[in-house]
Amino acid sequence: MQAEQPTKLLIVDDLPENLQALNAVIRGPGREIFQAGSGEEALALLLQHDFAMAFLDVQMPGMDGFELAELMRGTEKTRQIPIVFVTAAGKELNYSFKGYEAGAVDVLYKPLDSRAVRGKVEVFVALWEQREAMRRQVLALEQARQAQEAMLAELNVAQGQLQRALAMRDEFMSMVSHEMRTPLNTLYLETQLRKMQLERGNMAAFGAEQLQRMVARDDRQIQSIIRLIDDMLDVSRIRSGKLSLRPGWVEMSGLLRRVVHDLTPQASTAGCSIGLDAGTPVSGWWDEFRIEQIVVNLLTNAMRYGAQMPVSVVLTVQEEQVLVEVRDQGPGIAPELQQKIFEPYERGVGNEVPSGLGLGLYISRELAEVHQGSLTVRSVPGEGAVFTLALPRSDAPPI
Template identity: 40%
Template sequence: MSLGRAWLASSEEEDEDGSAAGPEPVTGQEEHARGGAGHTAGPEETLVRRLMRVPMPALAVMDAAGRVVDANDSFLRLGGVGREELEAGRMRWDALAAPESPAAGAQAMDMLRRLGTAGPLETEYVRPDGSRVPVMLAALSLESPERLLVLVQDLTSRRRAEEALRFLSDASRELAEVRAEPEAILAGVAHLAVSAMASWCLVDVLEEDGSFRRVAAAHREPSGEALLREAPRYPPITDATSPLFQALARGESRVYPDFLPEHRALMARGAEPLALLEQLEARSVMLVPMRSRGRAVGLLTFASCDVGRRYGSEDLEMVEELARRVVAAVDNARLYHEGQDAVRLRDEFLGIASHELKTPLTPLRLRLQMLQRQVEGASRSGDPLSPERFSEALDVALRQVRKLTDLVDNLLDVSRISAGRMKLELEEVDLAGLAAELVSRFTPSAAQLGCALELHAPVPVIGRWDRLRVEQVVTNLLTNALKYGAGRPVAVRVEGAGERARLTVEDHGIGIAEEDLCRIFERFERAVSDRHYGGLGLGLYITRQIVEALGGTVGVTSRPGMGSTFTLELPKGTAAVP
């Protein structure tokens, strides 16, 4: 007995209520497919008819001409056709098979002739809408003349899993390059995505103010690159009318298997952005947040324009894993570059500090050596050393010691600021009186440099501040003004402005270029060459830290060749940071 007959015998023994199951009724279409009117269905045909009612797997019966004469619903769904096409006799095997793989059909027919069975073979079905389905099939020759029973398994899930593993593996290799800049890594991910699982991809970084900044855009088609660059920017997460992006900021991904007009309206505000998004022709879309240390830091957008590429839960899991790897890679790259910058700054600082510490040490050593020789000479000759020469040498030595002390104090201040250990001792201070005292102290130095010091502080300006720290701030501002004042007048003004006190130091020296204004308050930064002006590049950094600790602000306006004006503002009440 053949396999078909044995199965038939076992399946027709009893029906559900225990009675014998008679032959299934045959429709006119079935009768035509099986030989026309008057044809009596044999046991094998009855079995096939029963098999067609099995929901899984996908099953079909074909004749020698390649026409599908019967199929179950699973097969019809797999082929993307309706039963009316089958019943009208318009469904053909060669219309389903991928045109570039005729060898699969020839191989199957050869196996059927030799063995009576064929498969398993992997190929693709092409649906009427142009989409493709990877399948594995097997065929069995039926005892009825020129009939084949075909079993088909949908391999879409397996192929997707294989693609996901391959894609994540390629992405991991791409992300392993920690020397790359973070934004270069994100651009690489976008291009990798369009080569594997998306028609186009966008990468946006979330800024501190809640807005998105686009850092990468990649399109599979070169003609689409220009259009993609014009893609609408996303609304900020702070927008109360944008629940989608607020959800994304909370780390909630979104997948739209069918990207509908209402979904486009969520992503683009206004007629023009919406029209741009429609021109990109996305059929399926995924929005996946990138999260670092519990907060959103960016957004990945994947879009498919292919008819047969609909994103689902498996795709979403894959790109969420990709987002985690991307964030880790970007964090590693950022830490690497921060480490490199720290090493560079350390080396630069050590070179500058060595130079600056050596500057006062050299004249101090020379002056002390000279004083030592004078003392030894006076001792041998018996002539006493004149008090004037002795006092002069000590004055020079003391000036150099003060310079060394200032340098060391600056280094200690930076250390305290970095460790958060800078303390403030608040007391009542007259800013006008303090400025007058410092101007008087700097007047001799200013005269040596050819700078005239002017003070405009007509009335006392009282506030609660740390006197020594405010004195340090004003000293730093005056020192800078005299150093870069180019022998021209320097004016200091103090005035009250409501609940705040304002002090300005204005010089008419070399000025500061616009591109340097934003960085001169950072550590080890200067707007000029240290070779000509010296310094550790710490004075203004320490100034800003002290002023901010007192709840105030310090800024600068300047033009090259026209001088600079530094403005210090402090609240008159209690300091903002104790």
Template identity: 35%
Template sequence: MTAPINILVVDDIPQNLIALEALLARPGLNLLKASSGAEALEMLLVHEVALALVDVQMPDMDGFELAELMRGSERTRAIPLIFLTAASRETNYRFRGYEAGAVDFMFKPIDAQALVSKVNVFVELYLQRKQLSHQLDELKRALHMNEMFMAVLGHDLRTPLSVVMNGAMLLPMMTDHPKVAVTAQRIGGSARRMAQMVDQLLDLARIRSGDMQLKKAHRDVAELCRAIADEFQAADKPSRVVVEAHGDAAAPVDPGIFAQVISNLVGNALQHGESGHAVLVNVDGSAPEHLRITIGNRGVIPAARLAGIFEPYQRLDAARKSGQGLGLGLYTASTFVHAHGGEIDIASDAALGTTVVTVTLPRVGAGAPTAQALA
């Protein structure tokens, strides 16, 4: 059974309260009658109210004062308020009422039909707000369940993936047939891409659930970048990642999470940049108040794609066709950088044929490790 909708009526004259109750009475509506501002405030502490009809001229606390107190409380400030008054129709008088928070003025003797119509409108708006609030709660629950599903799925996929990757490594050892080696290489490459997708899904689930914590420490960011560059080094091939650093390269970062930032950005630059050119990582520690890291590669991103480049599930056409990644790398990198209090930007110069991602990290608080929630 649906709970009745409360309408608060405030008037110091009992006959007016009785008349309004008779006028507005209908199934589904409950009139809360108060004979003073103080009594009205007590009722507002207990009941949820869709609309308040308030007489202006009352002893001790007039309608304007009651309205100001209602607007000063988080619980009651959104309640629509209609003033009922037999006083002057002067503009200054109305202005004071609207300034106090009124949505309308009605002058006595009250037009019964107009009052009923206005009450019906605000009741309908109240019902719509309740319905939207309920839908929002349902949507939040659905999103939470979706994030939990992604986290569980990502976690459970790791075990079979590790078996596939280990099998791909063992296959060439079992035979010297050239087709087996090629097939094993393809299986291993596909499994590694799938592992990257799983990692991105887990990162996304942690970001949106707010479960990830930053544990900052004073670290050499240039060393982190070099370690990531080594991970992308292919055997018997020259490195495509060049790391340069100058100045003080230390900043307060969570080493594990910030390493993911660099890994995502470097991996993205390698994937989408021209294969014959190196990816340049530059760590600029010359400024005392911040550290700046740039990751540059040959290749141009269309201007139309730059505006939403850090939104989730944004992939270039080539990556979409090849099935490489989920388009979450730049999104997670951006989120992690902002969680560190930093900024991230991307610029693509068609004339030079280059794309550069710039990460700026503040050095404030570098002296002490901190734990910070990632929302």
């Protein structure tokens, strides 16, 4: 808590002996006395300090006490300071009337009655201290109110975040249930069908060609489940700061050719084609599995939302980095959604119902940033989208 400041009193008189005499009368514990020998000097002090009371000599060379009082009454900072005029002139000059007219609370004639002066000072100092105590209380209440409002705002934000987290949790569980159910249902129906054929003794249903198709279908469903589980594990690693890389010496153009080759059958099923421009060999110190994961995510999205139009992959080699661009010719992405799609559980919208957990782009950007790179998107609605993976080149030898 801030310590209380001393109560400040001002004496203005052009005679040092008068200043000294009045100082001796009004001094007291908890008080700080300031002295000025002219009106100009007094104004400087008035602008620097907050005074509880001011004693002004009426007859001073230059600026007299009445002129100084007029200036004090015309200034916001000093307008409320109680003024007591002090004069050695006779009462017949009627300075009392002029002093009260100038806004003084009293006019004292010399020689001063010490007891009366101390009594007046006690009254005005007490009023000042009460006013200051009230001001401090009001300030403390206002600070408490502001702190309460800030805390309430924080609580509202926290409540909103909690509600959003709960909604995301419920939506996530719903998506997981749906995405898991599809391949599991297929596997279950396949096993039921085989069980039925075995019970009937229909071994012809398990010829070499039929078994190959069964194994291929089983493999697709199992891989779907594995991808879902891997995505959830990656999100857990990202949020706990445990996502690690296993870097090695990787040749990028070869990696891209392999990924495009592996996804070509999937592209044909989706009714599109994948073009590759990666003629310049370039190697870097990257995690091959994770880079492949990013490119597969980008190509899968391009095929899903590319309106069955051709998809292209372009490798650009720069001095300090390599760029991998995946371009589709779909409906594009609205500007307000271009950052939102990188958030977890955000799924794109297109002509078909979005599939997956909405984690692909979120994980891909995190993987790019762990590589000290970036993943960005450029898109104009109606003109498709371009996702750019930027990776720094490094000459570090493999461990």
